[in-house]
Amino acid sequence: MRIYGSLLFILTLITGLLEISGAGIVPNDIFGGFVLLVISATFLRGIAGNEPAYFYFASLMLAVFGVLYLLVFLANGLDAVILGDEWSPASNMRPEILFIPLALPGVWLMNRVRKEVGA
């Protein structure tokens, strides 16, 4: 879990910094970048203090934002259809959507813990 958490920490940190700096490959989005940095800090806190709760919650946030951007992606597509605008899936794609599968192990573990120890 620590190794996996570290990987996600580095991944979210780099993506977040890229989004803020607008260095190209990922969309330039200051707020989106900030979100990733918070998630990355949460992963880091989990690694540093060896507390799985931070790993679970960071994974949950990663999943929530992945699903959210997926919804925004679909909404933009739908909007383009309604307004008759041009729309290219590639330009609306966001790295967070690709991170959804990476977040699943943490979310799954979190749910298992919830069922075991009770709310």
Next chain:
Amino acid sequence: MDFAAQIAMARYERIGEILGRCMERVEKPESFSDMIDKVVLDRYLGIPVFLTLMWAVFQFAFSVSAPFSDAVDVFFSACSDWAKNTITDPQLASLIGDGIFGGLGFVLVFLPPIAFVFMALAVLEDTGYLSRAAFVMDRAMTKVGLQGKSFIPMLLGFGCNVPAIMATRTIENEIDRKITIMVNPLMSCSARLPVYILFAGVFFEKYAGAVITSMYLLGILLAALMATLFRKLVFGGKPSPLLLEMPPYTVPTLRGVFTSAWVRTRVFLKKAATVLFIGAIAIWFLSTHPWQATEGGSVVENSYAAVIGHAVEPLIRPLGLDWTAGIALFAGFMAKEIVVGTLGIVYGVGEENVASAIVSHFTPASALAMMVITLIYLPCLATIGILRQELGGWKWTGFVVAYELVLAYMVAGIVFLGCKLVGVA
């Protein structure tokens, strides 16, 4: 010891007796909620995590709902065009096309973001996070006469004040809720942005971004100031202390979320919508009549709306604004989105070429005054409808309208004169 304290103690004694006979201690494990609370109430991460989740709510409410709003818009525009093309009598065509269908479209575009806000809020409420959020923000909010639960409605105000004001329903304390509602229109909603973009872009070119940001900051500052004032002068007392029970976390159910969102959205549909719809028709009438003089609604200068624009001109002249700004601001009363469009109609140039036309009517100083007025002056019609509903009558609604007008005039005056003083024309 007085009797009130004595009986309170007696009640607890009795409770102790009862529980002593039917309760037994067991080993207490660390619960799941304790675990999660460690993260969300973390000394350093608590606030960033909160802001992050708020950003998610914001995106969900305003980005994901956009196609639905656009669909409503497209649908009613089509209805409107259809009516204008098929009905031969031009006045009736204008009434049905622009007035009724235009009005319906205008009212119903608010429906998707409202429903989405309520869905997001229901999720936060049902998971149990909302009371943690209130806890995290309570200290900062108490300083300005609000409380932790005021934060989310204030934040939502940046999108649209209508769902934001409805979101105050999560605040239990009557006075805290009232104050939150009353300062909410000062949060600069997205409809005001086009006005800032236009004026800042034309008059402040390189510094447009900074000017726009400062409008938002001005709104926040005034909201904090007014909340403090209302608390001190109008209501008295202190923000109610958060007697927060942290409910354990639960997984929300789809049904629960939809029921909660639907029941609250229905309130908007039922009450606010009728007020909005009538108002929309009224504005249509004012901007297209007298029918002969406006040549069938196309010459706005001759309409009743223009009469009103001229009537307010003496009032806004000291701020460097003329009657065209008067009409635009009057139209903005219906929805601030249409301020820019109205200027286009008045100058007869269409929305795309307004930028070049405003140079002759405004100076940088009066442009700033115009932006400040747009930020503060009147809640739009939709917001007034919702204010009346949520404040329970016209008395407080009238108070909000009045204080905003006075505040707008004062602040715009200070900004305009301040510009003159430092030599900005």
Next chain:
Amino acid sequence: MIRTALAGNPNVGKSVIFNALTGAKQKIGNWPGVTVEKKEGICNYKGTEIQVTDLPGIYSLTASSIDEKIARDYILDEKPDVVVDIVDASNIERNLYLTMQLMEMEANLVIALNKMDLAESKGYRIDVRKLSNEIGLPVVPMVAIRNEGVEELKQTVVHAANSPKKPAIRYSDEVEEAIGEMEKKVTKERILPEYPSRFVAIKLLEGDKTILEKAGKRTEV
């Protein structure tokens, strides 16, 4: 039709129980004259209609806040057939304080002991039958979020409406003595005869402003 009101502290799962009882058949409005949300709904138990009114979440009944005043006035003046007092089992001591006050008002109470699953996580186990005997009221254990106990609650409400229980609560002798004396005076002078005399006596002794005002007006006339 049976008229019930849901009372309880904030965050005891009152809205979950309200939704579980009434489903989508609910009406949202404001309490008259104020901007506090009022929810009403209807449910059905074996052919008996139960009207449910959701009272604001409160910690006590001193009428010091709008919410408390709404709840108190509703119970005193509208006299619902049954008042369901929702008690959070994971925070039972604090919650029972409201229960004591509801008992003083001589409302026909049913206790819904919600969040039963969480009591143990707080480190204790509650014997529901013993609690019911001790307190003299029907107690329904629930986990409303999982829909457990909802049918039992309806059944208990219907039963309570047909055979109302108003058990007396007795406090320490010293307190009882004061209450007894005041109660005699209340009965003799017919102060607020529409309310239970013991309740009026307690409120007068507590120096409750609204009750003092109401009583004052009456006795002066």
